[in-house]
Amino acid sequence: MVDILLKKGKEKAVLQRHPWIFSGAIDKIKGKTANGDLVCVRSAKHDFLAYGFYNAESRVALRLLSWDQSQLPNEDWLRQKIGTAVKNRAHLLSAANNTCRLIFSESDFLPGLIVDQFADYLSVQILTTGMDRLKPIIIDELQKQTGAKGIFDKSDNSARAHDGLEDAKGLLWGQMPPEFVEVKENGIVYRINIADGQKSGFYCDQRVNREVVARYAKDKSVLDCFCYSGGFTLNAFAQGAKAVTSVDSSALAIETLKQNMALNNFDTNAHQAIQNDVNKQLRTFKEDGKTFDLIVLDPPKYAPSRSALDRAARAYKDLNRLGMQLLEKGGLLATFSCSGAVDIETFKQIIAWAALDADKEVQIIHQFTQPEDHPLRSSFPEGEYLKGLLCRIC
Template sequence: MNKIILHKNKEKAAWQLHPWIFSGAIKSVEGTPANGTVVKVFNIDKEFIAYGVYNAHSRVAVRLLEWNQQHPIDDGWWRSRIQRAVELRTPLLTDQNDTVRLIFAEADFLPGLIVDKYGEFLSVQIHSSGIEAVKTIIVEELVQLLQPKGIYERSDLNARQHEGLADANGLLYGEMPSEFVEVIENGIRYQINIVEGQKSGFYCDQRDNRSLTAQYVKDKRVLDCFCYSGGFTLNAAKAGASSIVSVDSSALAIETLHRNIVLNGFNPITHTAVQADVNKYLRQLREEGEKFDVIILDPPKYAPSRSALDKAARAYKDLNRRALLLLESGGVLATFSCSGAMDIDTFKQVIAWAALDAGKEIQFIRQFNQPEDHPIRASFPEGEYLKGLLVRIV
């Protein structure tokens, strides 16, 4: 087997089970491993550290898989990891919830692989050359375990470019998903678009946070920003909000949201959907003197890397300031960041700055996290990306 030898003193993180070896840590490569090939990783003294998958194109040159030398990476290894990941999610699948993240990349020792279950269909994203090399095994095992109606691939992410991989979208198994696939989450029905929707089709990482936020909306006027297909909106409607305004820049999102309002039998008279740029719309609402009791901000990732953090912090601050200006004493803001580069303490500071600029005194009354099907591996803190705050105007 091809071998990777690390520079002196570059093995500490690997010994501590961190799954990434950066290209700058590699002293030499013995053999000529193709991208996606399993290799053995050693320290400078030729002591075995782990098995991993090599990619010369990527800054993360080796993605580590297994630290026990007696457990080589064969077909059975991949299958057992898939089986274990699915097994751990089984308790989450009930008659009130049939959408869940089955495999969460590094957290499940399968770096570069995301699998989401949406009702009878699976949506797969492959980010790494190592997973691309065993795609057939992955599909076979998922079929064996779950007997889905179909498996659709949505591997069209920037991460693939860094791995030297082209985009890959298409059917991997079974039936092609229809334009709208029906799923249920928190007892609420959704029609989602797996083929053309954002990410893999739906944001199941906000499942718990939607339910928690809904506890504050009964008889309240709610503004849901970056609403997408209506996760927070529909939970608020179910919980008895007096009125809801939902905003998103995507025409498909607004169309899907309308379908989901009707699907669940919620009163469309108390709901308004607006296709608009959120920041511009918040400014418009301020100019019109509008006020809300509860505002939800669930924006896209503003900080894709630590180098973008300062710019992202300013964007988060401006966005939250505009929302806070639409709340009066007792009002509540549920605000989120899905930027892994921004930790919760930094996020709190940004919201504090936003409140100061808005002339508002605030309290943090709850913190939000990603749910248990998006676990955070102790040796891979980078897997923690979703955080949120429930903010009350004093």
């Protein structure tokens, strides 16, 4: 195994068990190594620090796996980590909830590996070269641990390009998922498209938050923005919403939402689905004098990195300002950010700016986060990406 020596003083984060080492921290590579190789990371004094995957093409040149010199990350190690992650989620799966995230990359000590379960099928994203080379073992162990009918590769994520990998998509094992797979979340049925849906096929990270928001929906008029397949919409109807308007720019999302409404026998006469850019539609609602009792804003990632933070902050502020202007006194705004670069304190400040611009007073009455199948590893704060606020207009 090749040794990689860090520059003097660059071992601090490694000793704190952070799983990333950037290329600028590397001093010497003692031998020849290829992208995806397992290497031994040592301090400038040649002391053992960790084992990890190396990739010369990535800004994150080393993704660390084990800090115990006696625990070599071999096949048995990999199978054990996969098994532990799956077992830790077993209590989340039931007749009312048959979808969740089984493996969450660095937070489950498996950098670059994301696995979601959708009923009898698994959707896998492999985003790093090291994990990509271990794909046969990963697929074999997932099949053993879950008994899935089929395992589908959804590694068409732009993150693969950072590791010099091309997109990968297609059946990895077993049966090809049908065009639509029916899953249950919070007792609600969804038809999801694993092959062509966004990300891994369905956003199971909002499971708990959808349920919480829906508790406030009874007898209210609700606006669900960036609705995708209708998670917040359907939960609102399940809790007795008077009427729901759903907005998304994707025609496929709107069509899938309509199918999900019919699947659950919700009142389609109380539902309006609009395919349009959300910001444009919010301005149209304002021009028409339209107001709502409860608004959900769940936009895509505006800040993919810290360099985009200023631009993203302006986008979040404008979006929330528009939303607040459509709420009367006592109205509720459930607003979210899935940008890891935007921490919760920054997000609160953005909401404060939006309230000032909208000439509104706001109380924060609940704080949202990601559910337990998206755990936060104490040594890896970057794993905390989803945050949100439930605000009351005063």
